[in-house]
Amino acid sequence: MTKSLNDSVCMAFLVSHPDEVRVVSRRFGQGATNLERYLELDGYKAVRKALSMEPDAIITEVKNSGLRGRGGAGFSTGMKWSFVPKQSAKPKYVLCNGDESEPGTCKDRLIFEHDPHSVIEGVMIAGLAVGARSGYIYIRGEYRYLSVIMQKAIRDAYAKGFLGRNIFGSGRDFDIYWHGGAGAYEVGEESALMESLEGKRGIPRIRPPFPAVVGLWGGPTVINNAETLASVPPIILGGADWYAKIGTPKNGGTRLFCLSGNLAKPGVYELPMGYNLKQMIYDVGGGIPNGRNLKAVVPGGSSTPCLTADEIDVAMDFDSVAKAGSMLGSGGVVVIDDAQCMVKFALRTMKFYQHESCGWCIPCREGTDWLKKTLIRFHAGGGLKKDIDNVQYLSENMLGRTFCPLGDAAAMPTIAFVQKFRREFEDHLEGRPCPFEKEGAVEQLPVFAD
């Protein structure tokens, strides 16, 4: 069952736009999975440079670059590294989060596909910075072909002596291992990922202690998103100032934005931090096709609250999007046109979280299920007026009270859907099925008495 029909079916399409600044994607489409080719394209120069630097100097460089986590939360990467204790009785680890499962997000996939060695290099530099001697690259189970690519890259690096004992003749050792998931969004959460890597159910851990202090097998662990780590070698080579200047203050560098949804030219584009969302949609993404109009945008993956058509004049960096009431998240920009039903969109989003909730804590386990059930009925025209408030009430009861952020990820967008598209919810009431659906497309449910 493992074999592909032919290898090409997996290759994702590359796009380009003049506004792109290619840092992470500079080797995309250049054949850099081949180690020789990678070396020609400045490969493993950064790690060699890092080997000659003091760990603190590496951390300072990354801090000054303004690099913030590309996994979703946007935490300063250099800062995160600096939390790892210098001394530790247990081994330290670097963990690359390649679980990429946030709906709307498909960027790590391209990095693994086109530039696996850059991730390896990033992991190594992180390891040198925090004093770890081994790292794991966790790739979601569905990305089997990428696992094959990554495993080969690791093997090639070992063969060259870049990994293992005495790397680059520096007298230091460093090991990197591939690890694979088997289908679970929650496993992308950092502590659940560690559980999964330890061979367990992907249930998050109680914090504190934080992974930087007690992580994998109890050792201090740095966990970063694949894109974050792939951004590190260019920073080491190009310098913090160069990288920082590409973005906006406190938001250094570029981001792989995954443009999807109702766009003429969807695709993954590498744009500077702070790039205007409106421009991203209408210029980079080619605007809304089929003569339709923009209704809403989910700016950073399905867990971020949507922005309405008149809220999109916003700079796409962590701080500006937060100010606009949403989050930059994982870089998945999902564009929704006016042919889409927002109730259905809310339902599909909730269906995802209901399916992916790990079930550990009450509010998320029960809340996502009830929200999904209620939204199904709603969408089918079985809703009551009080259900609109109920959906919001339930979401608010989850928000900030769950064990891990998945509960928030389910609640936040839902609250936004209700608040911003209450009219559409009202259009579904009292036995009126979805006005956006073809007649008979949704099975109509009975209306419950109030």
Added chain:
Amino acid sequence: MKFSEEFEARFAEMVTHYPIKRSVLVPTLLYVQDETGFLSDEVIAEIASRLDLTELDVRNVISYYSMLTTKPRGKFNVQVCTNISCMVRGGEDILDHCKKKLGIGNKGTTPDGLFSLEEVECIGACSWAPAAQVNYDFHENLTAEKIDRVLDEYKNKGTQ
């Protein structure tokens, strides 16, 4: 329980990657499943004993991950994404099309054991939506005609 040499070699190497043996469990289960089609009681017992776990431990883990299954599936598992990016580009129509074409519902398997169908969550192909995976192969920017071609190709391959 006998597995392929390829699996054994991979397993033997992978266990050495971790300070604690059970860590190898999740990827191992997926690799075994690739060979055996599903995780039978026998497979579970074997993996449990190799990793010094109880069978309960292994079952707890299997039931958590959506790609792992203890029930047989078709030779080609057609997984259609209907999550948001795919949905707004017609992912549900693709799923419906597959249902009609294969004559089975969600999580069903064709009588000849060739295909099973599954509606799945985001597979990381959002910018190339709508998308589906057949086993591990991605098929993107799908249309009804394209998925027809894809399924036919698998059918040919499966019945060769």
Added chain:
Amino acid sequence: MPDVTLTVDGKKVTAPAGTLLIEACKSVGIEVPSFCYYPNFSLQGACRMCLVKIEKMPKLQTACTTVISEGMAVTSDSAEVKQARKGMLELLLGNHPLDCPVCDAGGECELQDMTFSYGAAESKFMEAKNHRDEQQWSPVVYFDRPRCILCYRCVRVCGEGMDVWALGVQNRGVTSIIAPNKGDHLECEECGMCIDICPVGALTSGAYRYKTRPWEMKHVGTICTHCGDGCKTTLGARRSQTGLEIVRGDNRDKSGTNGDFLCIKGRYGFDFAGSEERLKQPLIRKNGRLTPSTWEEAFELVGKKFTEIRDKDGGASIGVIGSTRTTNEEAYLLSKFARTVLKTNNIDHHRTADFPALAAALRGKPEATVSMADVFTAPAILLIGNDPTEQHPLLAWQIRNNVRLHRAKLYVINSGPIKLRRQATSFTQIAPRAEGKLASFLAGDDAASDALSGSGTNNDKEAWIGLRAQLRSEQNLVIIFGSEIRGRAITSLVKFGSSIGGAKFIALADYSNSRGAADMGLYPDLLPGYHPVPISSSPFRDEWGDIPHDVGLDLPGMVEAARASKLKALHVVGSNPIGRLNIDPFVFSKSFVVVQEMFLTETAVIADVVLPADNAYEKSGTITNTCGDVQLLKKAGDISELKSDFEMMVRIADAMGHDIHKLVPFGGGERADVGFSRGAQSGEADRHAVWLEMQGLEPKLSPFDPIAILDEIQRLVPGYDVSRANLVAGNSQHTSLSKAGPSTQQNPELIIPANDNLFTSGTLGRYSRALKSVLESHEIKPAEVAAD
């Protein structure tokens, strides 16, 4: 640890650093609700009921995972916090079947209680609930999935607490379930702790399901009558036609030394009491057949025959066999009855440990024994022989959880790979039957090491010497040994212990009151308190008067005497020597045999008179566990036709014309109720009565009042002068052997271990339907099921 001060709802709270916020709140009476938090088990943070507001934190925080810190300002009663709790309950109840009217846990349910407190009764949901049928997981455990709130307590008590790991969590999200280890059923030690710990009615007891409602029962916290560990079990008894029927056993009381623990026998093994096979009427052998009679007729006959035989053939022609399951008062009374009324020292019992040897070795060594509670906190433990998991489940729990929670060092030396080796710092396999040599070796006899490593073990002499050196370095080592160590081996072991400072001892005996039987002098050569016969040199002389001077016959001696037709009468109280000790039933064919029993056992069937007896769940008194902890037994069940062994002995003495005031010092104490137990002053009278009882001064108006004998025991038996108030309050009181009499050497051959396992309990166990059904469902030994 230094103390930390914080405020909760404006109240100042001071607690040691490291305390969890939820515990700190509890310490000042602020109840923070929780389902998943359970003391001594791993933290989950899953139920989110314990959310509180902590100043400077943007989100509500879980009190169960937050460690207190200096100056922390906590709010637990704000509108926000209350809404969080209410919201959580609403979500839980959304899928909950709300079948409280038929749920076993109704009235004892934490979900009900919380809903009552936080008011989430109004349902926000109108969708169908997810339903699943109830499942039977074992003869004694049922699972009702929709009621489960996923607090994971059962999973932890089974894994962390019991080291069985038979429960897991499967699936994810809303389909998550608790799953048993064998697909559709459980294979485990059947302790049933998952049922007790379940806050709702998801896990229920096969023995109790749908039987009655909690408020229709009388709940009595008493001591389990199965093994020698002395767990407290809460029995629920309900009115029945014949008295009070026990319908439930559990551990809701939790005030015993067993804390959260209770094993299968303590929980379900009460049902022998309600067995159809219980004897309900005295039986007298007429024309060779046991025929029902009246109590009067039976006592008259026994009294007449015993008197005749004593007066004609002498007391030495009468034998007495006592019980290891009757109360201390009964054992003491039997010892006194035999010697002062029957005038015989021929008295013995089924011995499973050599307490006389331990008493002799520990004489004059204060604080050389420990209680069951101390095992949970001991810094280091040496366990020689026995398999506590099977034979002393509470002891195993104490050891296991001490290791888990306090990192105690555990040294196990055993001839087999017992389950507790999994907790052991060091496990050493010893050749079978070499434990005695081990004691000599530990005491310094190097030559003895040769015998220690038999076939199947691979320890060389060096290893043994290393182990000994390591043990010698342990301060305050608790040495626990099974019946493998007896006689001189005990002397050696105590010698070793004395040489290393602070060592303390526990000898493991098998039955619920084996220790009491020994302490109360059911020996032919020992009076209560290990005072050797003759009485002249013991404190009993003044109170008991004259008794036979010569040492009596032990059990084999009585059998021999019977064979030689010299044993004219045999009085067996609560013991089944023929069934348990392989005695030829025909040897007693010429003796007049009186048996006080619950069932028609192998011994009862050969009797001339069978007197149906109450069991330990149907009477009051005290019993002493194998460590020497005395506890109060409280009457739970009642079958009105029956009598206690105590009363029967008194009545036989009476029928023999003995002055029963000499046997039982009743009638003393303070004034009886002088009439103000009713009316306006009744509360006063109640308090007065309680005070009297606490002081041991309550009137003993009846010759059948065992407390009258307890007075005498406390006066005369060394070590038993424990606080009466504490006993009455239900606490265990440790007795020490250091002041015991000089004791005597016993024939080690007389110790015959009961060899019970988790699911058997001597003769008693055979009459428990629950234990039998579990035994039948288990083809393999329970200790083997858990993961290694």
